[in-house]
Amino acid sequence: MTIAEKILAKASGKKKVVPNDIVMAKIDVAMSHENADVVLRSFREIGVRHVWDRDKIVILFDHRIPAESEKSAATHKRLREFVKEQGITHFYDMKEGICHQILPEFGLCRPGEVLVGTDSHTTTHGAFGTFATGIGATEMSGVWATGELWFKAPESIKITVNGSLQHHVSAKDLILHIIGMLGADGADYKAVEFCGETIHTMSIASRMVLSNLCMEMGAKVAFVLPDEKTISYVKEHTNKKFEVIVPDENAQYIKELPIDVTNLEPQIACPHAVDNVKPVKDVAGIKIHQALIGSCTNGRLEDLAVAAEIVEHKKVHPDVRLLVIPASRKVYLQAIKQGYIEIFVKAGGLVLNPGCGPCLGAHQGLLAPGEVCVATTNRNFKGRMGSPDSFVYLASPATVAFSALTGEITAPETE
Amino acid sequence: MASITGRVYKFGDNINTDVIYPGKYLSITTDREEMAKHCFEAVYPEFLTNAKPGDIIVAGKNFGCGSSREQAATCLKYFGISAIIVESCARIFYRNAINLGLPVFVAANVCQKIDHHDDIEIDLETGIIKNMKTNEVIQAAK
Structure with a gap:
């Protein structure tokens, strides 16, 4: 199995998952920024009084801070009140920063887990070996209520990158190059796995650039194979135990893309x-x-x-x-x-x-x-x-x- | 309701959710009727005067790509769009639309077979789409 298949199998209590299986997975982290206000409306409509787990929901403000309008100020106020009402433990008011940076900083991105966010660039957290994907507000209201969400297991694309990047050529240039090759829908519904010597010499921050921008070719999730660097970063930021999941040797990919970056230009x-x-x-x-x-x-x-x-x-x-x-x-x-x-x-x-x-x-x-x-x-x-x-x-x-x-x-x- | 009939409002490929619902209106979080006033406003402002409730959107590949903003599906639903037929659909938009009760059909080459302002009928059970103008029949994916 690929990483995506193995994590979905684990999260849904199955021995094996193959692409296009529909599974009901348990969610480890559920993140929303200001659009938690949209989630909240649906959550109230469901009529459940309490969220499923106040320690697994993250609410933060990053999109419109400080409030650029009275409407946003009202959203922030409503959500601060909701956070207090429910006792949400992971609440980051406007002082902390962008969701996709502060989740790892607060130890909330862990290998082998399932993380959903009401933000398309939630794919970023695949850089830690997390099954991380963006969902809509109505789906998130279901997650707040039940802690579960259905997924169609994605097919996987393996991208192996070798060679040394030239001076002033970075992960951003590499991923733009890949998006240019595959197109805006080149990874629609797919899981991407990055591996190869270039990736493993990259910093955590650079790996996050790759996973982040895979969204722009439609990817559902975008993993960087977890290695020692991943494990030490995560351990520095959390005491919570986690299980590192890597693909099986006989994992099946619908596409394998080898890239040599030696001559890659900006x-x-x-x-x-x-x-x-x-x-x-x-x-x-x-x-x-x-x-x-x-x-x-x-x-x-x-x-x-x-x-x-x-x-x-x-x-x-x-x-x-x-x-x-x-x-x-x-x-x-x-x-x-x-x-x-x-x-x-x-x-x-x-x-x-x-x-x-x-x-x-x-x-x-x-x-x-x-x-x-x-x-x-x-x-x-x-x-x-x-x-x-x-x-x-x-x-x-x-x-x-x-x-x-x-x-x-x-x-x-x-x- | 076994079928939906309506006039087609047609778009091309890669219509993203920023185009469907501009970022400057994301501060509207709960007023769904208000969201409906801003469909396609920045890039295709003519939509708001030329489209009418009951219309069916037909578009090319990767419809709804980009941001996960649910307002993009909500604004179309509350504008009165009755269904969406596309050659392919970005995954978050697809689930958002269906969760809100806005049907999305995926049909290969639909843009070649249906033109702007054609009248069409969609059978919700079989996924058979009939172009009333040309009598051509298209099967949507199941």
């Missing part, structure tokens, strides 16, 4: 589709108005480190707004300690509070008609970050940092 997803991927040099020279470093994809310490090194002792181009958004309070504090925040501010960057920022078009740096933004975020759909007549390019922290300095899309030096 990649960029052009408007208005995440699979519209090109080498950065092919679109170099396009004038930009905003450069954004942050989000659940690339707002971690190593991302800020790369960008800080590039902009240190330099000035952001006068026609560019550089926005920097640490993914969490912990990342923010570490970035202050390392001196990165000072570097960004001195260079003319604007550092915003940890959270989703303008990525989803709610607030904090939306685009006017005709404006161009190069961002480390995950979606460049028409109208995603403001005006439907604006243009978002998705790239690595290095590409965004170089572009912020020159005022135009700029490919990083790879030597």
